[in-house]
Amino acid sequence: MTTYYDLTGFQRDLLEAIAAVDDDPYGLALKDYLDERYADPINHSRLYQNLDQLADQDLVNRDELDARTNVYTLTDAGRQLLQRQADTLAGLSSQARPVADGGTQ
Numbered sequence: 001m002t003t004y005y006d007l008t009g010f011q012r013d014l015l016e017a018i019a020a021v022d023d024d025p026y027g028l029a030l031k032d033y034l035d036e037r038y039a040d041p042i043n044h045s046r047l048y049q050n051l052d053q054l055a056d057q058d059l060v061n062r063d064e065l066d067a068r069t070n071v072y073t074l075t076d077a078g079r080q081l082l083q084r085q086a087d088t089l090a091g092l093s094s095q096a097r098p099v100a101d102g103g104t105q
Helices: 010-019 027-035 044-056 076-093
Strands: 060-064 069-075
Touching: 010 027, 010 044, 010 060, 010 069, 010 076, 027 044, 027 069, 044 060, 044 069, 069 076
Parallel strands: none
Antiparallel strands: 060 069
16 A cells, blocks of 8 residues: 655645646646646656556556547545644644743744
8 A cells, every 4th residue: 555655745746736726637637737846847757657646556647638638536445644643743733832032823
């Protein structure tokens, strides 16, 4: 079973992008989403190689939209992976933290 931390940061961002893109999350729409968040443009080769790896790990479904375009959607395993990470982050952000003066935040 693939864990969130088995993935590269870019692969994690791709899962988020697939979940966030409205309509059909095809390659160029995912690239546009990530290009808005990354300082440097996303290379097509990097994008599609990582999408293929996520599909091989059964985190992403790759379905043909037309003869030239694939649509990428999260599998149940991919959705659960993102949900577990979201739950972990939500739990961490609500925990009281000790501060230098001995109190908590």
